[in-house]
Amino acid sequence: MAGEPQSDCLFCKIVVGEVPATIVRETETTVAFRDINPQAPTHVLVIPKVHHPDAGTLAAAEPAVAADVLREAAEVAAQEKIDGTGFRIVFNTGTGAGQTVFHAHAHVLGGRGLEWPPG
Secondary structure, three states: OOEOOOOOOHHHHHHOOOOOOOEEEEOOOEEEEEOOOOOOOEEEEEEEOOEOOOHHHHHHHOHHHHHHHHHHHHHHHHHOOOOOOOEEEEOOOOHHHOOOOOOOOEEEEEOOOOOOOOO
16 A cells, blocks of 8 residues: 555665665655665665655655655755755656666765756
């Protein structure tokens, strides 16, 4: 069921502490941790503690939590000191976009030039 922790979800396991992660921030509704395969000098994932398969589903079901994810992404950028030089917040949705863990999450990327268009 959407919103409920999923026993087969890697990110749900991180939320409950079953899988270790390098956590950089945590709130009542979110967890932020370093990506294990960073694509930039700063690459942190911000996830909701509730399970939804992607950002659109999260936003439709729990808009306040989706806002929390975005707010925390900005807080991560400030904490990592990349907010002054620019950073990117990316939500991948579906395998064609590169989503590999089907638990909504934002990638916070920075610390190097980020060209446009991405991909």
